[in-house]
Amino acid sequence: MAPMFRWLSLGLALALGVPAAQAQQAPIKIGEMNSYSKWAAFTVPYRNGWQLALDEINAKGGVLGRKLEIVSREDGATTGDATRVAEELVSREGVSFLFGSFLSNVGVAMADFANQKKIVYIAAEPLTDAITMAQGNRYTFRIRPNNYMQVGMLVEKAKASGAKRWAIVAPNYEYGQSAAEVFKRLIKERVPGAEIVAEQYPALGKIEAGATVSAIEQAKPDGIFNVLFGPDLTQFVREGNTRGLFEKKTILSLLTGEPEWLLPLKDEVPEGWTVTGYPWDEIAEPKHKAFVAAYRAKYNDTPRLGSLLGYMVVHMIRDTIERAGSVDTDALIKALENAKFDTIVGPVTMRGIDHQASMGAWTGKLVLKGAAGGMIDWTYNDGTPFMPSETEVKAVRKE
Template identity: 45%
Template sequence: MRGLLVAFAGVLAVLGIHAKAAEPVRIGEINSYSAIPAFTVPYRNGWKLAQDEINAAGGVLGGRRIEVLSRDDGGKLAQSLAAAQELTGRDGVTLIVGSYLSHIGLGLSDFARRNKVVFLAALPMTDDLVWSKGNRYTFRLRASSYMQAAMLAERAAKLPATRWATIAPDYEFGRSVVANFETLLKARRPDVRFVAEQWPSLGTLDPGRIAAAINAARPDAIFNATFGSDLGRLLHDGQAVFRNRKVVGVLTGEPEVLDVLGDDAPEGWIVTGYPWYAIPSADHRKFVEAYLAAYEEDPRLASLVGYIMMKAVAEAIRVAGGTDPEKLIRAFESLSVASPVGIVSFRASDHQATMGAWVGTTAIRDGAGVMTDWSYGDGNAYLPPPDQTGLRKPQN
């Protein structure tokens, strides 16, 4: 009888081990799907493609599938925090990923700090996320406001223009990217002056009023950070403001922006973006082909970010041996992951990833906007050194 009990206990133990191995690894994901679908739906397609590849290859931790519990925050901070509370409370996840809007990214970062869960911000660009308001639980993948401004300032410094104006949405991203561009351009060109600034509220841009204010200041060049419908209105109804002036535009070369503009897309602007159709590397072509096969549509920049995000999550879980927050933090702080654009690493000093961006010039080809004369800026080359004044190491 004793032998039977021992044998039965052994069977139960083996069954328990197998049950644990079959249990999925759950990850919480939050983004503004209903608020800004043009940006967030391609991002979701990207992470789902990577998730499918990871699971098809055997998953993580000895055969466990990755399961993503995804939530739509509707572009509202309160809704994102409620979703995070549900995911970490009722659903028990210890790793949250996602977000696009900077203010939501900052809110989720603070939630991660207070609740001691790891947060990988995919798309928010605000520098505060990893610097002034950074914390040990928060990491960021996409090239930041500072990094993209640094790439554009490098090109802008070669222009003959000395009088600049800026147009940017009046929220954290717009304020941050303009401040960075001004500082970095002046460092390269002390003779430059910024003679006008326009701060339209997101979604309420008045092209006529902006054109009048900019023209009155007589700038030689313009730095533009508007996007979406605001940029569309500015190009359609206020395009005279750009005539005979050099223009530098952050994000304007992304397919999310150019595809919507169609033949209204600007020509000759210096921009950051994503020329997916022209990147020749084999790894990138493999990603593009898989994306086209899965969704029958062209990839966007957000598609690529979502894809790399999920690959980074899987690699961090593998290195950490699970989803314990402290082990995940140590894993992310030394993490390097292969991606369609090469190796992407996370800096231990500030938790910013080294994913870069493409800088080039806009043109019209076959009735659509494209990037030409582009080059890829490795993110590591456009980040300040960890010990630079004002850069804060993420704190508890």
């Protein structure tokens, strides 16, 4: 249907004698896809973020004299639907490149799709290391600090805490398991004498919280590394608090400081946990403050980390197109590799060797502020020192 429609509109344009110059001014089309139905709590704030950035950019005249147009699609939260939708965006909508997706497995499949179709794909949200490591390729780029980097930041905190006996609790799927693997490796490398005394991998969304808490307690750890999130985390926190699991222990928790995860915890935020997260309300950077203000004004809602990512990725896309001077794939890749971006969280470099951006993360301690959780004693850790070493990257990337 779509091609016929396009022919019709082309015919109309010719018939009405629209000047050829105006056809040159057609917007730059970018394809975007995400799990807006199944993972609405995460992806809708993200969409708000990129929509805000898009409006700002177009209000200033777009890029290369053309407006940006984002053609957005639901990706069905499965790899099969996502790659089909991607193909539709590429071959029917004629988008110049793609960005989006939330789940790691969809991200990995999209990366492979990009490689096969030789089209640029920017993964904004997926965390799995695979996207920039083993499954990385020439066409795939990622903005968000990956698993390896965020775990690395927490391991630094572990070092400072002095805890040696560690327990791990992580959801039983790729994200959880790979985070646990990285933690095990890094803690042994960086903290002399550290040992893992217990590991628990409850099925995602199906934790037996009481049994899990007891099992960890039994191992008498002095530190716990947590990768649980969502309903599993709330259950774990409640059981753990009631049973005193967290008392006198160092608790490290991945992502728990992100508003996505903090807000549902309401006033039951586990205070004192060391987390990676996003203290959106405390970042004093003027550009960031402006973003928060604009976001709140437009959506009357708290920005989430997804909102920040959506906002950042579209601004970075703008810069890239401007530097590339066109939307030709090779030019875009050239403009992205080793490029420096001035973002609202500070300078970010897109490392050429693995296409991982050096965007960092905030680490700090959880604290209750009124009726909801927030972070204190936080610092922004630039991603650069936490990225996997170049030899490591070269060892696993197939190129």
